[in-house]
Amino acid sequence: xxxxxxxxxxxxxxxxxxxxxxxxxxSVVLWFIADTLYGSLVYKVEPTGSDIEHVxxxxxxxxxxDHPRYVENxxxxxxxxxxxxRLRRHPGIEAAAVAQVGAAPYSRSGSWSGxxxxxxxxxxxxxxxxxxxxxxxxxxxxxxxxxFRMKGVRGETPEQLGEIIARGExxxxxxxxxxxxxxxxxxxALDFIGKPYLRYNYDGSIAHLRLGALVEDVxxxxxxxxxxxxxxxxxxxxxDDDAMDGYNEILIRVTEAADGREFVKNFRENMATEFSxxxxxxxxxxxxxxxxxxxxxxxxxxxxxxxxxxxxxLVNVFLGLLGTFWFRTRRRTxxxxxxxxxxxxxxxxxxxxxxxxxxxxxxxxPLAILTDWLIRYNNLVISNExxxxxxxxxxxxxxxxxxxxxxxIVAGTCLPALAATKVxxxxxxxxx
Amino acid sequence: xxxxxxxxxxDMKAQPVLGIVSIIGTALAIMxxxxxxxxxxxxxxxxxPESNRDRFLYTNGFMVRSEDGRMACSSRHSLLALQELYxxxxxxxxxxxxxxxxxxxxxxxxxxxxxxxxxxxxxxxYWRVFDHTFVDGHPYTAADATVKPPVVVIxxxxxxxxxxxxxxxxxxxxxxxxxxxxxxxxxxVSPVMGMSYAQLWSPxxxxxxxxxxxxxxxxxxxxxxDAVILLKDKNDMDAARKEIASRLATFDAQFVGSxxxxxxxxxxxxxxxxxxxxxxxxxxxxxxxxxxYAVYLILLLVPAINLSSMTHxxxxxxxxxxxxxxxxxxxxxxxxxxxxxxxxxxxxxxxLVGLILSxxxxxxxxxxxxxxxxxxxxxxxxxxxxxxxxxxxxxxxLALLASFILNLLSAGIPAWRASRVNPVEAINNNEK
Numbered sequence: 134x135x136x137x138x139x140x141x142x143x144x145x146x147x148x149x150x151x152x153x154x155x156x157x158x159x160s161v162v163l164w165f166i167a168d169t170l171y172g173s174l175v176y177k178v179e180p181t182g183s184d185i186e187h188v189x190x191x192x193x194x195x196x197x198x199d200h201p202r203y204v205e206n207x208x209x210x211x212x213x214x215x216x217x218x219r220l221r222r223h224p225g226i227e228a229a230a231v232a233q234v235g236a237a238p239y240s241r242s243g244s245w246s247g248x249x250x251x252x253x254x255x256x257x258x259x260x261x262x263x264x265x266x267x268x269x270x271x272x273x274x275x276x277x278x279x280x281f282r283m284k285g286v287r288g289e290t291p292e293q294l295g296e297i298i299a300r301g302e303x304x305x306x307x308x309x310x311x312x313x314x315x316x317x318x319x320x321x322a323l324d325f326i327g328k329p330y331l332r333y334n335y336d337g338s339i340a341h342l343r344l345g346a347l348v349e350d351v352x353x354x355x356x357x358x359x360x361x362x363x364x365x366x367x368x369x370x371x372x373d374d375d376a377m378d379g380y381n382e383i384l385i386r387v388t389e390a391a392d393g394r395e396f397v398k399n400f401r402e403n404m405a406t407e408f409s410x411x412x413x414x415x416x417x418x419x420x421x422x423x424x425x426x427x428x429x430x431x432x433x434x435x436x437x438x439x440x441x442x443x444x445x446x447l448v449n450v451f452l453g454l455l456g457t458f459w460f461r462t463r464r465r466t467x468x469x470x471x472x473x474x475x476x477x478x479x480x481x482x483x484x485x486x487x488x489x490x491x492x493x494x495x496x497x498x499p500l501a502i503l504t505d506w507l508i509r510y511n512n513l514v515i516s517n518e519x520x521x522x523x524x525x526x527x528x529x530x531x532x533x534x535x536x537x538x539x540x541x542i543v544a545g546t547c548l549p550a551l552a553a554t555k556v557x558x559x560x561x562x563x564x565x
Numbered sequence: 566x567x568x569x570x571x572x573x574x575x576d577m578k579a580q581p582v583l584g585i586v587s588i589i590g591t592a593l594a595i596m597x598x599x600x601x602x603x604x605x606x607x608x609x610x611x612x613x614p615e616s617n618r619d620r621f622l623y624t625n626g627f628m629v630r631s632e633d634g635r636m637a638c639s640s641r642h643s644l645l646a647l648q649e650l651y652x653x654x655x656x657x658x659x660x661x662x663x664x665x666x667x668x669x670x671x672x673x674x675x676x677x678x679x680x681x682x683x684x685x686x687x688x689x690x691y692w693r694v695f696d697h698t699f700v701d702g703h704p705y706t707a708a709d710a711t712v713k714p715p716v717v718v719i720x721x722x723x724x725x726x727x728x729x730x731x732x733x734x735x736x737x738x739x740x741x742x743x744x745x746x747x748x749x750x751x752x753x754v755s756p757v758m759g760m761s762y763a764q765l766w767s768p769x770x771x772x773x774x775x776x777x778x779x780x781x782x783x784x785x786x787x788x789x790x791d792a793v794i795l796l797k798d799k800n801d802m803d804a805a806r807k808e809i810a811s812r813l814a815t816f817d818a819q820f821v822g823s824x825x826x827x828x829x830x831x832x833x834x835x836x837x838x839x840x841x842x843x844x845x846x847x848x849x850x851x852x853x854x855x856x857x858y859a860v861y862l863i864l865l866l867v868p869a870i871n872l873s874s875m876t877h878x879x880x881x882x883x884x885x886x887x888x889x890x891x892x893x894x895x896x897x898x899x900x901x902x903x904x905x906x907x908x909x910x911x912x913x914x915x916x917l918v919g920l921i922l923s924x925x926x927x928x929x930x931x932x933x934x935x936x937x938x939x940x941x942x943x944x945x946x947x948x949x950x951x952x953x954x955x956x957x958x959x960x961x962x963l964a965l966l967a968s969f970i971l972n973l974l975s976a977g978i979p980a981w982r983a984s985r986v987n988p989v990e991a992i993n994n995n996e997k
Binding site: 151152154155158159162192194200244416417431434437438441442445446448449452453455456457459460461464 | 580582583586587589590593594597638669670671681741743863864866867868870871873874875877878879881933934936
């Protein structure tokens with residue numbers, strides 16, 4: 134029977150070639166999209182290194198000189214310390230930290246710099262190849278690890294990480310050693326703990342600080358790959374005079390029990406009186422969850438558009454098969470009737486028609502896989518969602534695409550095939 | 566002509582499944598292409614209040630790099646930087662300076678609960694470069710910058726929320742406890758409009774430029790401002806770029822010997838700007854165009870293959886009729902033309918359905934499809950993409966063109982083959 138099926142397909146080769154070309158194009162495009170989505174998904178499920186639940190960002194501002202309530206000779210550093218003290222006394226607030234804008238995740242701001250570590254006297258390892266600006270550096274006060282519940286790779290608690298920052302030591306993401314220059318590549322990241330870091334400041338001076346701990350990498354956003362982030366947190370103390378300049382923000386963690394609409398409402402109602410100190414005042418508080426939402430919205434839109442294209446292509450496959458097979462079964466009514474007269478069951482007629490489409494897909498798939506692999510091999514990809522190639526990933530995406538296409542083929546041939554099984558041999562063969 | 570429509574209707578009735586599948590296939594393809602075109606259009610086509618997009622040049626970010634490559638800092642400009650780089654240029658008609666991002670501020674009046682809105686500071690030229698529609702009052706002028714209480718322009722919807730009316734010029738309200746006075750009310754602007762969007766505009770404090778002058782060389786040019794340059798004629802792009810380049814040369818001279826150098830990409834036209842390059846990147850216009858062409862090609866090709874195989878099937882049923890026509894003296898070209906014209910009718914019907922679908926889809930799901938310009942800071946406000954922004958004659962023309970191409974791609978080969986039919990064989994119904 135299979136031999137006959139192939140002969141029959143060969144006889145219909147003209148419309149089959151059209152279908153095969155379509156299946157091929159759709160298969161490759163779908164694979165490309167699947168690979169992109171896979172990349173997004175992989176990054177999205179990777180740990181972000183920070184817990185943003187129950188965390189709020191405070192928008193802080195200063196009264197200008199021409200404001201009626203402007204206080205002459207007030208010290209912003211003192212005002213900040215008083216604000217932090219009041220925040221910590223406020224019911225429900227567990228921790229409050231000051232950080233450079235961009236230290237918290239889901240921020241568009243950020244600073245990157247090349248840093249060096251003194252591995253041995255006279256031997257420096259350069260982070261960020263050739264001093265290119267590649268390590269994300271942030272400045273934080275000791276309570277920052279508590280606000281975001283950061284974890285040390287040697288089991289340090291957020292409180293212990295806070296003590297390290299308070300001692301004036303640096304904290305780095307565990308993947309930082311992947312960007313070490315080639316001479317030191319492959320070394321164990323833990324070996325760098327206790328070594329002095331050199332930072333080149335913008336004014337040309339050099340800061341020497343010890344690496345106190347390695348933490349799980351802190352990503353900027355869910356869709357960002359871990360390895361490219363690189364993370365280095367420099368210490369800042371609440372007593373520093375410049376701790377509250379225009380480039381810093383305040384972040385608070387609220388206890389799980391206290392957090393909720395009531396907390397936000399209460400905070401907003403009282404902030405004008407409770408959190409207005411000297412010329413410093415709290416403007417608003419925004420939950421990290423909502424900051425995350427608007428940051429990811431753009432990316433989510435891209436994912437949605439891709440899914441829309443996937444839907445479109447699948448509907449096309451469905452329509453193409455529906456149209457072609459509808460016509461085909463109409464033309465083959467008498468042939469189908471002859472088969473039935475010769476003892477073919479309705480089930481076998483149905484299976485035979487559906488398997489025509491499946492065979493086309495099976496013929497096209499190896500070609501599509503070859504093309505997918507060539508695209509991969511020649512790196513014809515556009516975004517970092519396509520980083521980290523593995524054969525597992527290739528096969529997984531191919532498998533998903535194959536399953537989706539097979540589903541559409543069955544759906545598209547189903548209707549015409551069902552109609553074909555309703556053929557009444559006596560009527561169809563009336564003329565013969 | 567009448568004959569043509571009769572033929573199409575008869576054909577549809579004879580093979581309803583194929584006809585409907587053809588129309589749905591065409592409609593879906595046109596719809597998706599149109600949605601992609603619309604997304605592109607909102608980014609680059611002129612709409613009020615950015616009606617002069619084809620004559621705009623935008624400033625890109627400002628970057629200073631240390632000569633040893635160890636440090637780099639990029640940001641938007643200070644007023645001083647914009648003044649020195651773009652002040653009093655000869656080629657352009659006007660230059661406006663404004664805050665490149667928004668500040669969320671809380672506004673209130675007695676009896677109305679405070680709410681957050683997006684605010685932006687601008688110079689007076691802003692109201693001449695962008696064409697906002699004033700429903701009440703007038704824009705502020707440079708002289709208004711020091712008036713007490715400060716005067717501002719607000720949108721219709723903010724005016725309604727605060728005062729219950731659009732006519733609120735002259736009335737006062739509180740913005741972060743500051744008294745402010747409305748001088749003008751404009752129609753709402755969609756946040757899709759990058760630079761003309763805000764909900765409240767206030768004049769820039771001109772004294773900031775003097776503060777900039779007191780800062781060190783390494784930091785005096787960084788700020789949060791950007792400029793839009795309005796050219797007299799869209800053909801002046803090169804002349805304006807030349808003039809700006811000569812300005813830059815003078816500007817850069819002051820960095821000589823400081824260990825730092827300026828490093829920016831100059832100015833961007835609308836298309837380059839729409840790609841929203843970072844402050845330290847060059848926009849890849851050619852690459853993005855290629856990507857769009859590839860998307861259009863796939864969106865056209867896949868349905869074209871589908872429709873082609875369906876047209877082929879339809880024509881096979883009509884071999885007999887075509888044979889008779891040929892026997893009665895119809896030339897090959899007239900048969901070919903007739904088939905293409907019939908198919909064009911089907912495609913146009915599909916195209917029209919697709920266009921209507923795409924407009925309703927884009928209108929209903931605007932928030933999911935279109936991007937607010939750099940979505941950050943924007944409180945959850947609707948995108949307010951208006952019907953006028955979606956339906957534009959060029960878009961309709963493109964829909965027609967896309968249908969036409971789809972028609973040629975899908976009907977060309979089957980029609981050509983049908984026109985080659987040997988009348989004798991066709992009438993004898995000898996299928997080949």
